[in-house]
Amino acid sequence: MAEPLLEIKNVTKIFGGGLLSTSKPVVALDGYSLDVYDQPARITTIAGESGSGKTTLVNLILGYLPPSEGEIRYKGINLHEMDRNQRLMYRREVQAVFQDPYEVYNPFYRVQHIFDMVVRNFKLGTNKKESRERIEEALNVVGLRGEEILEKYPHQLSGGQRQRVMVARAYMLKPRLIVADEPVSAVDASLRAMILDIMMKLRDEHHISFLYITHDLSTAYQIGDEMYVLFQGVTAEKGDTAQIIENPKHPYVQELVNSIPAPDPEIKWETDIHLPSEEEMRMKYARGCRFFPRCPYGMDICKQKQPGMFTVGPQHEAACYLYQKQQEEQPK
Numbered sequence: 203m204a205e206p207l208l209e210i211k212n213v214t215k216i217f218g219g220g221l222l223s224t225s226k227p228v229v230a231l232d233g234y235s236l237d238v239y240d241q242p243a244r245i246t247t248i249a250g251e252s253g254s255g256k257t258t259l260v261n262l263i264l265g266y267l268p269p270s271e272g273e274i275r276y277k278g279i280n281l282h283e284m285d286r287n288q289r290l291m292y293r294r295e296v297q298a299v300f301q302d303p304y305e306v307y308n309p310f311y312r313v314q315h316i317f318d319m320v321v322r323n324f325k326l327g328t329n330k331k332e333s334r335e336r337i338e339e340a341l342n343v344v345g346l347r348g349e350e351i352l353e354k355y356p357h358q359l360s361g362g363q364r365q366r367v368m369v370a371r372a373y374m375l376k377p378r379l380i381v382a383d384e385p386v387s388a389v390d391a392s393l394r395a396m397i398l399d400i401m402m403k404l405r406d407e408h409h410i411s412f413l414y415i416t417h418d419l420s421t422a423y424q425i426g427d428e429m430y431v432l433f434q435g436v437t438a439e440k441g442d443t444a445q446i447i448e449n450p451k452h453p454y455v456q457e458l459v460n461s462i463p464a465p466d467p468e469i470k471w472e473t474d475i476h477l478p479s480e481e482e483m484r485m486k487y488a489r490g491c492r493f494f495p496r497c498p499y500g501m502d503i504c505k506q507k508q509p510g511m512f513t514v515g516p517q518h519e520a521a522c523y524l525y526q527k528q529q530e531e532q533p534k
């Protein structure tokens with residue numbers, strides 16, 4: 203198998219609790235691992251409710267935060283040991299699209315300025331004509347035309363146009379990976395479908411991989427290849443997206459999937475599941491499975507140590523002791 207494009211290896215991120223701090227540490231990610239492959243290009247989904255550690259993960263991948271332990275490698279190079287040229291390559295090849303694109307716009311500049319900055323910073327195009335062609339090409343990929351939007355200010359664009367401009371900006375750099383952090387949660391159903399279609403087109407026709415971060419299982423089901431379900435900073439289940447949603451194994455994931463009436467892309471993942479308080483999370487961090495307080499199958503062993511990943515099917519794993527015996531009995 204080819205090497206992963208992006209590897210997250212046993213990453214732990216702890217906030218607070220330093221020598222001078224009076225607050226207890228909060229563990230946002232705990233020994234977290236993830237591989238993103240890009241040959242062929244793939245959409246890898248990280249699914250989780252708010253408080254599961256998704257935002258921390260995005261910030262670590264984009265280099266905004268250092269891990270407390272573990273490492274993140276891109277093309278085999280540790281992000282925090284990259285030299286200047288490697289960092290430039292990373293900034294170019296790994297792009298991000300966020301939930302609320304309005305926040306990334308400077309309201310005083312026209313849309314043209316966003317693209318001019320990319321052209322200048324990454325030295326795209328040797329003359330004005332060539333630069334303009336690259337901008338037009340990127341806009342066409344997301345179904346926009348320069349004459350429609352380049353002279354406008356951000357507030358004059360619709361939510362869908364703003365989101366598509368951000369995707370076009372990312373596409374201009376011909377990235378290998380786009381980290382898409384809840385890119386469709388702030389738009390209505392028709393725009394959601396359009397943006398998901400653009401993501402699939404970029405994967406299939408332009409060979410760009412995605413790390414799709416979402417709280418919405420139905421859109422993950424619609425477009426995702428692999429999926430990692432996050433629960434309180436650890437992976438509860440990982441594997442092929444359709445397999446997980448059609449045949450979930452981890453009790454937490456079963457609870458989530460059962461809260462969706464039927465796999466339907468139009469139905470959002472709404473659950474009545476509430477995360478425990480921060481205090482409970484801290485207590486549970488000490489040891490044991492984080493899902494124990496809510497799990498109908500809890501056993502003594504579950505209280506002792508967070509389970510590792512056990513194989514539950516072809517390329518399908520769950521962090522649950524219910525499957526330990528099954529894995530041990532499998533022929534080696």
Ligand code: SF4
Pocket residue numbers: 452453454491492493494497498499500501504509521522523524
């Ligand atoms: Fe439930 Fe134990 Fe599995 Fe955790 S490890 S989900 S407590 S059965």
